[in-house]
Amino acid sequence: MPAVEIDGLTKDYRVGFWKTRTKRALNSLQLQVEPGEVFGLLGPNGAGKTTTLKILFRLVFPTSGTARILGRRLDDVAVHYSVGYLPEHPYFYDHLTMEELLHYAGRLFGLGKDDLRRRVGRILEQVGLAEFRDLPLRRASKGMVQRAGIAQALINDPAVVFLDEPMTGLDPIGRREVRDLILQLREEKKTVFFSTHILSDAETLCDRVAILNRGHLQGCGELREILSLGVSTTEVILENPGDGVLEDLRPLVVSLIRTGDRVRLEIADEENIEKTLAIALRARVKVAALNPVKVSLEDYFLAKISETEPETAAPAEVHPK
Amino acid sequence: MGRVLTIALGAFRESVRERVLYSLIVFAFLMIGAAILLGSISVGVERLVLVNLGLAAISVFGLLIAIFIGIGLVSKEIERRTVYNILSKPVTRAEFILGKYAGLVLTLLVNTAIMTVGFYVALAIQKRGLGLQDFSLLTAVYFILLELAIVVGVAIFFSCISTSILSAVFTFCIFVIGNFSSDIRGFGQESGSVALQKVTGALYYVLPNFSDFNVINQVAHGVRIPSLLITANTCYALLYITILLSAAVLIFEQREFK
Structure with a gap:
C-alpha cells in the first residue's frame, strides 16, 4: 500500500x-x-x-x-x-x-x-x-x-x-x-x-x-x-591554445569559452573528444583538465521548467558539477 | 471529548496569559472601588448605587472580554496560521470550534467569579456584613453569564466568516441591537408600515434578545426574580448558543485556509 x-x-x-x-x-x-x-x-x-x-x-x-x-x-x-x-x-x-x-x-x-x-x-x-x-x-x-x-x-x-x-x-x-x-x-x-x-x-x-x-x-x-540522465558532455580545458588550433576545434565542440589564458571546451561525443585531444597534442597545447559534465538537479529543474516557460529557458551551457 | 477539553484549556491558558485580561480585571475592581465611594456619598441609597454600579461593571467588562477575545478565537488562528497545526492533528473542525468556545466561556466564568467575589467584598465592607437577601443578586450575575455566553457565540460566528476587526464591530452591533430588540419591534408596529413591521419583527426573532437578561435594577431593589424567567432565559441561551455554534461549525467546515 x-x-x-x-x-x-x-x-x-x-x-x-x-x-x-x-x-x-x-x-x-x-x-x-x-x-x-x-x-x-x-x-x-x-x-x-x-x-x-x-x-x-x-x-x-x-x-x-x-x-x-x-x-x-x-x-x-x-x-x-x-x-x-x-x-x-x-x-x-x-x-x-x-x-x-x-x-x-x-x-x-x-x-x-x-x-x-x-x-x-x-x-x-x-x-x-x-x-x-x-x-x-x-x-x-x-x-x-x-x-x-x-x-x-x-x-x-x-x-x-x-x-x-x-x-x-x-x-x-x-x-x-x-x-x-x-x-x-x-x-x-x-x-x-x-x-x-x-x-x-x-x-x-x-x-x-x-x-x-x-x-x-x-x-x-x-x-x-x-x-545520471545527463552525463552526456565532457569538459576539456586547454592552456594557451593558438587561434589556428581553436579554429580547427570549433566544429567539434558544443561550446567554447575563453577565460584569460585558458579555453573551456564542451564536447558532446566520444569521437570528437579523441579528435580534440589529438589536435591539442599535435599543436603541443597543454590539456589542463578533462571532466565528464553531470547534469545537476538544478539543470534538470531549469530544463523541465523551461518546457512550460520558454521565457525562463535553461541556460544553453550545462554547468559542470 | 478529550480533544475539545484540550483545546478549551489551551484557549483558557491563552486568555489568562493575555495582559488585556488583567487590565480589564483591574479596571473592574476600580469600578467597584468607585461604586463604594459613590455609594458612601449617596445617603440612604448606598446599597442601591453599589449594586447597580458593581453589577454593571461586571457586565461591561465581561462583555469587553467576550468581544475582544471572542473575535480573535477563530480569525486570529486563521490569520496567524496556528489553525494549521491543530487541524493537522486528529481534530475535527467542529471539535476545534467547540473547544475554542468552551475555553472562552471558562475564561469568562473564572473572570466573572473573581469580579463577583470582589463585588461581594465591596458590599460586605459597605454594609459591614452580608445578609441572605444579598445572595439573590447572584441571579443577575447568572444572567450576565448567560448573556456573555451568547455574545461569545455571536463573536465566534462572525470570527468564522470575517476578520477580527469586522467581527468586533458586528458583535458589538448585535449586542446593542439585542438590548433594544423589543424597542425595535415596538417602533416597527407604531410606524404603520407593513414592510417595516415585517423587518423589525424578523429582527426581533432572529437577533438575540438580551432585554430579559438585564435584571440588575430589579435585584438592586430587592425584587425577586421568578424561577420561570430563570428557566426560560437558560433554555433561550442554550438554544441560541446551539444554533450559533452549529452555524459557525457549518461555515467553518467549508472554510479554506489559503
Missing part, C-alpha cells in the same frame, strides 16, 4: 475582487509515494507545492481529483493519528513554551501523561531543543521555531511526515541539523514527503523527486536516474 496516493488533484482558486476569475494552482497532479522513501516535491514559488500539502491536510479542498494517505481517504480525520505535518512558515501559540507546545500537541493525539513526558523529552533531544524546553515561543529564534515545528510533527511517532519547506529561513547550521533529522527519519523507516525549492537539499536527501511548475507535474523519478 502506497504511503501517499494522489490521483488527478486539481485546484482552482477564485481570484479578483469579486472572485469571478479562477486561477489554477494545481493541474491533475498524479503522484505516488512509497513507504519508507524520502520524497521531494520541488518547484519554484507558486508551483503548487504548498497547495498540494494543504489539500492532503484538508486545509483547502480540491476542485477535482482524490488522494489517499496510508490507504485512507483525506476526510477520515483518523488518518492524522499516523501522520505529522510541518506547515510552511510555521507559527505556534507563542504564549507556550517549547515543552508546553509539545504537550499540547500530544494531548490532541490522546497521549497519556507518562508516555507524553517520555516522548517530549526524547523529541526535544532529537531536535536539539532540550536546553530550551522552558523558552516561550515568542522569544525563540526562527530556527528554533522551525525545529519546534518539526518536533510537534513527530510527537505521535508518525509513519508519514509531511514537511513544507523545512529549511526555509534557517542558517547553514540549522539547515544541516534539519537535513540530519530527515536522514534520521529515513533510518527509522519513516516516509518523508517534503517540499522545497532548495535543490541541494533535495539532492542530498531524496530517494525520488517530483518537479512541479505552475501546477503542472514536470517530471517524477528516482534522483539517481534523473542525475
Whole structure:
C-alpha cells in the first residue's frame, strides 16, 4: 500500500475582487509515494507545492481529483493519528513554551501523561531543543521555531511526515541539523514527503523527486536516474591554445569559452573528444583538465521548467558539477 | 471529548496569559472601588448605587472580554496560521470550534467569579456584613453569564466568516441591537408600515434578545426574580448558543485556509 496516493488533484482558486476569475494552482497532479522513501516535491514559488500539502491536510479542498494517505481517504480525520505535518512558515501559540507546545500537541493525539513526558523529552533531544524546553515561543529564534515545528510533527511517532519547506529561513547550521533529522527519519523507516525549492537539499536527501511548475507535474523519478540522465558532455580545458588550433576545434565542440589564458571546451561525443585531444597534442597545447559534465538537479529543474516557460529557458551551457 | 477539553484549556491558558485580561480585571475592581465611594456619598441609597454600579461593571467588562477575545478565537488562528497545526492533528473542525468556545466561556466564568467575589467584598465592607437577601443578586450575575455566553457565540460566528476587526464591530452591533430588540419591534408596529413591521419583527426573532437578561435594577431593589424567567432565559441561551455554534461549525467546515 502506497504511503501517499494522489490521483488527478486539481485546484482552482477564485481570484479578483469579486472572485469571478479562477486561477489554477494545481493541474491533475498524479503522484505516488512509497513507504519508507524520502520524497521531494520541488518547484519554484507558486508551483503548487504548498497547495498540494494543504489539500492532503484538508486545509483547502480540491476542485477535482482524490488522494489517499496510508490507504485512507483525506476526510477520515483518523488518518492524522499516523501522520505529522510541518506547515510552511510555521507559527505556534507563542504564549507556550517549547515543552508546553509539545504537550499540547500530544494531548490532541490522546497521549497519556507518562508516555507524553517520555516522548517530549526524547523529541526535544532529537531536535536539539532540550536546553530550551522552558523558552516561550515568542522569544525563540526562527530556527528554533522551525525545529519546534518539526518536533510537534513527530510527537505521535508518525509513519508519514509531511514537511513544507523545512529549511526555509534557517542558517547553514540549522539547515544541516534539519537535513540530519530527515536522514534520521529515513533510518527509522519513516516516509518523508517534503517540499522545497532548495535543490541541494533535495539532492542530498531524496530517494525520488517530483518537479512541479505552475501546477503542472514536470517530471517524477528516482534522483539517481534523473542525475545520471545527463552525463552526456565532457569538459576539456586547454592552456594557451593558438587561434589556428581553436579554429580547427570549433566544429567539434558544443561550446567554447575563453577565460584569460585558458579555453573551456564542451564536447558532446566520444569521437570528437579523441579528435580534440589529438589536435591539442599535435599543436603541443597543454590539456589542463578533462571532466565528464553531470547534469545537476538544478539543470534538470531549469530544463523541465523551461518546457512550460520558454521565457525562463535553461541556460544553453550545462554547468559542470 | 478529550480533544475539545484540550483545546478549551489551551484557549483558557491563552486568555489568562493575555495582559488585556488583567487590565480589564483591574479596571473592574476600580469600578467597584468607585461604586463604594459613590455609594458612601449617596445617603440612604448606598446599597442601591453599589449594586447597580458593581453589577454593571461586571457586565461591561465581561462583555469587553467576550468581544475582544471572542473575535480573535477563530480569525486570529486563521490569520496567524496556528489553525494549521491543530487541524493537522486528529481534530475535527467542529471539535476545534467547540473547544475554542468552551475555553472562552471558562475564561469568562473564572473572570466573572473573581469580579463577583470582589463585588461581594465591596458590599460586605459597605454594609459591614452580608445578609441572605444579598445572595439573590447572584441571579443577575447568572444572567450576565448567560448573556456573555451568547455574545461569545455571536463573536465566534462572525470570527468564522470575517476578520477580527469586522467581527468586533458586528458583535458589538448585535449586542446593542439585542438590548433594544423589543424597542425595535415596538417602533416597527407604531410606524404603520407593513414592510417595516415585517423587518423589525424578523429582527426581533432572529437577533438575540438580551432585554430579559438585564435584571440588575430589579435585584438592586430587592425584587425577586421568578424561577420561570430563570428557566426560560437558560433554555433561550442554550438554544441560541446551539444554533450559533452549529452555524459557525457549518461555515467553518467549508472554510479554506489559503
